[in-house]
Amino acid sequence: MDGVRLESTLKCPVCGHIKTETMPTDACLWFYMCDACHTILRPKPGDCCVFCSYGTVPCPPVQAGKDCRG
Secondary structure (H helix, E strand, O other): OOOOOOEEEEEOOOOOOEEEEEOOOOOOOOOEEOOOOOOEEOOOOOOOOHHHHHEOOOOHHHHOOOOOOO
16 A cells, blocks of 8 residues: 555544544454544444544555445
8 A cells, every 4th residue: 555644633622632542454443433522433424444434544445445334
């Protein structure tokens, strides 16, 4: 996956907490717990993962032009 960025900064829609995370290259992340308010984030309708919904960079498969929605 040349040219694919592996870090994305997630922003919690509930409390606004921001954290940069390394994205997995072999799977979508469907759940993520905010470190600050402990809200469990799930993808928005139509998105495959929390990085595509709340991150500054979409997940690696989407960056590579693949449809990773199951």
